[in-house]
Amino acid sequence: MMAAMTVKTVVDDIADGGAGIKVFTLVDPDRWELPPFKPGAHIDVHLANGLIRTYSLCNDPTDNKRYVLAVKREADGRGGSIYLHDEIKRGGVIGVSLPRGGVPLPSHLTGFAFIAGGIGVTPFLSVAAHLRRIGRNDFVLHVISRGPPPLADMLAPLLQSGHVVIHDTWAGPRPDIVQLVGRPLADALIACCGPVSMIDAFEQASCDWPAVHVHVERFVAPPLPVDPQARAYVLALARSGQEIAVAAGESMLLDVPASCCGGICGACKVEWLQGEPVHRDRALSPAERERSLLVCVAGSASERLVLDL
Numbered sequence: 001m002m003a004a005m006t007v008k009t010v011v012d013d014i015a016d017g018g019a020g021i022k023v024f025t026l027v028d029p030d031r032w033e034l035p036p037f038k039p040g041a042h043i044d045v046h047l048a049n050g051l052i053r054t055y056s057l058c059n060d061p062t063d064n065k066r067y068v069l070a071v072k073r074e075a076d077g078r079g080g081s082i083y084l085h086d087e088i089k090r091g092g093v094i095g096v097s098l099p100r101g102g103v104p105l106p107s108h109l110t111g112f113a114f115i116a117g118g119i120g121v122t123p124f125l126s127v128a129a130h131l132r133r134i135g136r137n138d139f140v141l142h143v144i145s146r147g148p149p150p151l152a153d154m155l156a157p158l159l160q161s162g163h164v165v166i167h168d169t170w171a172g173p174r175p176d177i178v179q180l181v182g183r184p185l186a187d188a189l190i191a192c193c194g195p196v197s198m199i200d201a202f203e204q205a206s207c208d209w210p211a212v213h214v215h216v217e218r219f220v221a222p223p224l225p226v227d228p229q230a231r232a233y234v235l236a237l238a239r240s241g242q243e244i245a246v247a248a249g250e251s252m253l254l255d256v257p258a259s260c261c262g263g264i265c266g267a268c269k270v271e272w273l274q275g276e277p278v279h280r281d282r283a284l285s286p287a288e289r290e291r292s293l294l295v296c297v298a299g300s301a302s303e304r305l306v307l308d309l
């Protein structure tokens, strides 16, 4: 896999986040400021075993000398969380990408509701810190968990200020996502991060909302449906002059950094120059798609697609 440009960081602290979660604090080796990030943004963590994994940043974006990541050990996962839990020690060096993404928080809106399932609370921690710092109190964070919620220390100030509602499904009934989403509002934003089933329910419940007021953060890529329109095409790399024949339904087979391999994290973003890409991702905005595509899921509707590589 092509080596990506990374920012060198050092593990300054590893804390227990409860429920099989470790909280990693990454800093610049000389304690300089790190590249800035938006509320709800994420970074790719480049592990020494070659894996690249994407995690949300949990700290306040103004706290720019640290990146704080909460990682749940997924025994049946793809290996990134196990490596972080078992191999990474305090003082270890980790390369990370520049921060990407974030939850849109237009200032003219008058309310924000965030729905999180378990470890899906992570992007909303930096969002909540940001909103509280700028004096916005018109938000609520619903945390749905089996048992006590994860990251209790980070949630404590938000619980105290009355911004968090805990839905412990061991102690009570599972909340109705339709009720949490509520009726469409023209001046509010709703967002969700959690397991696939919760996101599916959220997307269904919010289908009458204006699309720009609905935001989804995925940490598990949904299965990519077979595209009956998929066609064979020639991929031309403008800078190297290379031409690659891609069979119908095949991925682009390019040697670029990749993390989720399912069109949700943005790690494999490249710019395209000519042709007609078929995007199939769940990460790029319509404006971004005008110039970029995500290699892991994109195809081509034209015979030839030219990339800026």
Ligand code: FES
Residues within 6 Å of the ligand: 257, 258, 259, 260, 261, 262, 263, 264, 265, 266, 267, 268, 269, 283, 294, 295, 296, 297
């Ligand atoms: S690797 Fe995550 S979007 Fe392609």
